[in-house]
Amino acid sequence: xxxxxxxxxxxxxxxxxxxxxxxxxxxxxxxxxxxxxxxxxxxxxxxxxxxxxxxxxxxxxxxxxxxxxxxxxxxxxxxxxxxxxxxxxxxxxxxxxxxxxxxxxxxxxxxxxxxxxxxxxxxxxxxxxxxxxxxxxxxxxxxxxxxxxxxxxxxxxxxxxxxxxxxxxxxxxxxxxxxxxxxxxxxxxxxxxxxxxxxxxxxxxxxxxxxxxxxxxxxxxxxxxxxxxxxxxxx
Numbered sequence: 001x002x003x004x005x006x007x008x009x010x011x012x013x014x015x016x017x018x019x020x021x022x023x024x025x026x027x028x029x030x031x032x033x034x035x036x037x038x039x040x041x042x043x044x045x046x047x048x049x050x051x052x053x054x055x056x057x058x059x060x061x062x063x064x065x066x067x068x069x070x071x072x073x074x075x076x077x078x079x080x081x082x083x084x085x086x087x088x089x090x091x092x093x094x095x096x097x098x099x100x101x102x103x104x105x106x107x108x109x110x111x112x113x114x115x116x117x118x119x120x121x122x123x124x125x126x127x128x129x130x131x132x133x134x135x136x137x138x139x140x141x142x143x144x145x146x147x148x149x150x151x152x153x154x155x156x157x158x159x160x161x162x163x164x165x166x167x168x169x170x171x172x173x174x175x176x177x178x179x180x181x182x183x184x185x186x187x188x189x190x191x192x193x194x195x196x197x198x199x200x201x202x203x204x205x206x207x208x209x210x211x212x213x214x215x216x217x218x219x220x221x222x223x224x225x226x227x228x229x230x231x232x233x234x235x
Contacts, residue, residue, distance in 0.1 A: 005227030008047040008121060010148040011038070011157045012141070015056035015082055017215050024056055026085045035089040037221040038126060042095055046225050047121040049151055050128045051144040052086060054078025072136035076103060079140060083130035084108065096125040102134030102143070114150045121151065141199035149206045156208060157224050158195070159215030165194055165232035179232045187234060194234060203234070210234040 013034070020027030042048055057078035058071075083099040090097040098120050099109040110116065112129065120127050132143040148156045167190070168176035184204035187194050194200060194212060203210055213220045213231030223230050 003227075004044060004046060004225055006046065006154040006225050008049075008151065008153050009041075009155055009157050009225060010049045010051060010144060010151065010153040011159065011221065012144040013050060013052045013082075013086075013159055013215065014140075014161075015053040015078065016161070017159055018052070018082055018085065019056035026056065026082065028089075031085055031089045033218045034215070034221070035086065035093055035095070037218040038090060039093045039095045040222055041225050042124065042126060044222075044225070047124070048126045049117070049121060049147060049153065050083075050086060050126065051140055051147055052079055052082040052128060052130060053140040054082060057081060069136040073103075076131040076134070079132060080105065080109065080130045083128040086128050090126055096123075097128060098125055099128045099130055102129070102131040112147075117147075117151055127151075139196050139199065141195035142202065145195075145199045145202045145206070145208060148208055149202075153208070156203070156210045157221065158210055158212045159221070160212060161214070161216065163214030163216075163231060165192060165212050165234065167192070180229075181233045181235070184234060207235075 018026050018031050020030035038048055054075045058075050080101055087097045087099050100112040100117055101109045102112050104111045117127050129143065129147045132138060132140045133146055144156055165179045165182055166176040170176045184200055187200050188197060211224055211231055211233055213224060220230055
């Protein structure tokens with residue numbers, strides 16, 4: 001059994017991470033590569049929960065001419081579609097998976113129940129949390145911190161298009177500084193946009209560590225749970 005740094009993790013995936021190069025919808029090959037690595041860490045003994053976004057189908061800001069609450073609920077439904085796609089791909093690989101949603105849709109998923117989620121995790125099932133917090137005006141970043149805290153995760157693994165936290169957008173500013181470690185207070189003070197400010201403050205207040213890494217190489221998921229030096233640790 002390989003040595004693991006983290007026993008229970010919450011993996012936060014954006015909807016865009018599931019779309020691959022096509023940018024919208026679900027790219028089966030991209031989802032498959034991510035799920036291959038999730039299966040690998042489950043077989044290593046890691047308990048895995050996932051919070052997924054919905055930006056590959058809908059973003060709240062797309063509905064800027066729409067009432068905000070309506071637009072946000074549409075985004076929550078998009079995350080449910082992504083949750084089902086992840087469940088399908090994981091179970092095709094022999095990984096038992098449960099989707100739990102913050103908005104009840106019992107015909108296709110379980111409602112979120114903290115004790116039930118923990119029971120699934122202890123039994124080696126992957127739990128995919130969809131529909132964010134179930135409330136408008138909160139992002140899936142905030143949902144990730146909330147669920148990670150509720151299930152007592154060791155760390156949040158935040159897979160992003162960029163490979164770490166930088167002082168500025170490295171695509172716009174090649175001289176931007178890459179951080180190996182940074183505090184939540186510094187993230188807030190420097191307005192680094194790692195997550196939204198509500199999620200960042202919630203991580204800080206609950207002493208929840210965060211590892212930001214590039215999801216373009218799904219092997220980073222395995223490296224992360226082994227404690228290899230990748231991305232940026234925020235604590």
